Amino acid sequence: MSTSAVSAKEAAPKHGSGTHAHGHGHDHDVQGDPHEHWPPDAQFGTASLGKIGMWFFLCSDALSFGGLLLAYGILRGQSTEWHHPGEPELGINFTAGLTFLLICSSVTMVLAHAAAVENKRKEMLTFLGLTILGGALFLCGQYKEYFGIGGPGLIEEGLVFGHSAYASTFYLITSFHGCHVLTGVIYLTVIFIRALLGQFEGGKHNHIEIAGLFWHFVDLVWIIVFTFVYLVPTTPS
Amino acid sequence: MSKSHVNRKEYWAIFAVLFLLTVLEVGVVYLGIAKTPLFVALTGLALVKATCVGLFFMHLKHETPILRRSIAIPMSIPAFYALILIAEGAWRRLPW
Numbered sequence: 001m002s003t004s005a006v007s008a009k010e011a012a013p014k015h016g017s018g019t020h021a022h023g024h025g026h027d028h029d030v031q032g033d034p035h036e037h038w039p040p041d042a043q044f045g046t047a048s049l050g051k052i053g054m055w056f057f058l059c060s061d062a063l064s065f066g067g068l069l070l071a072y073g074i075l076r077g078q079s080t081e082w083h084h085p086g087e088p089e090l091g092i093n094f095t096a097g098l099t100f101l102l103i104c105s106s107v108t109m110v111l112a113h114a115a116a117v118e119n120k121r122k123e124m125l126t127f128l129g130l131t132i133l134g135g136a137l138f139l140c141g142q143y144k145e146y147f148g149i150g151g152p153g154l155i156e157e158g159l160v161f162g163h164s165a166y167a168s169t170f171y172l173i174t175s176f177h178g179c180h181v182l183t184g185v186i187y188l189t190v191i192f193i194r195a196l197l198g199q200f201e202g203g204k205h206n207h208i209e210i211a212g213l214f215w216h217f218v219d220l221v222w223i224i225v226f227t228f229v230y231l232v233p234t235t236p237s
Numbered sequence: 238m239s240k241s242h243v244n245r246k247e248y249w250a251i252f253a254v255l256f257l258l259t260v261l262e263v264g265v266v267y268l269g270i271a272k273t274p275l276f277v278a279l280t281g282l283a284l285v286k287a288t289c290v291g292l293f294f295m296h297l298k299h300e301t302p303i304l305r306r307s308i309a310i311p312m313s314i315p316a317f318y319a320l321i322l323i324a325e326g327a328w329r330r331l332p333w
Contacts, residue, residue, distance in 0.1 A: 045301040059311040066315025077326045107252045114243040216294045227283035
């Protein structure tokens with residue numbers, strides 16, 4: 001391990017700086033993203049630049065969600081009447097199902113990453129595909145919740161954006177999260193196509209791990225949103 | 238090659254924990270307990286679930302302490318604001 005690590009370090013500037021990113025047979029793949037093969041850093045260990053970048057983006061994204069949820073908390077805390085007559089309750093059981101769906105897709109995402117690490121192409125593609133499917137189903141579920149499929153949606157039942165703080169905060173927070181799910185589905189589809197083209201062969205898992213970070217973050221935020229938007233308001237005040 | 242940690246058993250264990258906590262969360266709502274303990278229970282359950290996802294699925298468990306802290310500290314700021322908000326709301330509602 002130590003000798004091959006040294007040779008990879010030496011080879012990285014030679015092969016990583018050029019544009020010829022493909023097709024030279026080395027035991028330890030040094031082609032492609034040279035950042036994947038930097039020597040361990042004193043502060044960040046073996047975390048790649050891309051991973052650190054994604055983490056800091058996720059921090060700023062978390063603050064956006066934090067701002068929205070705090071605004072919701074302030075409005076709700078101040079209101080004397082949160083549920084106006086004629087406005088529907090949010091369906092907890094259906095969204096609990098959506099929560100479960102996102103948790104499932106998080107598991108398939110880590111399994112896709114595990115398969116990429118172990119260079120199991122078929123397994124990686126299967127699990128990436130399942131993750132995308134989970135995200136797409138979540139979006140369908142959210143469409144059903146808003147607009148209704150085979151039954152009235154929340155809008156038809158009288159929860160209209162702009163009519164009350166309850167409606168506006170609900171749609172703002174859940175649709176902002178929905179945009180993240182949509183982004184994640186598109187992002188993962190791009191990753192899936194790149195995997196299909198063989199860009200993550202030989203245990204190159206860095207990009208899959210970074211995409212996974214985004215996807216798990218979407219799941220993490222939904223856990224918070226589900227709790228504070230759906231579960232907490234059902235308590236009798 | 239960066240060190241990678243793959244532990245499928247752990248992933249499935251976390252999946253089971255997340256599933257059970259979600260069932261518990263929904264169950265607790267139907268129990269009909271008082272508002273404050275319910276709020277505390279729901280918040281606690283959500284934070285445990287979010288921490289599980291961060292530590293195990295997002296591999297924070299395996300990152301360096303500096304990277305972990307660089308993430309945990311900004312992420313805790315909204316939680317801190319929320320605490321102030323709740324404290325302020327409670328203070329205003331006291332029967333002065």
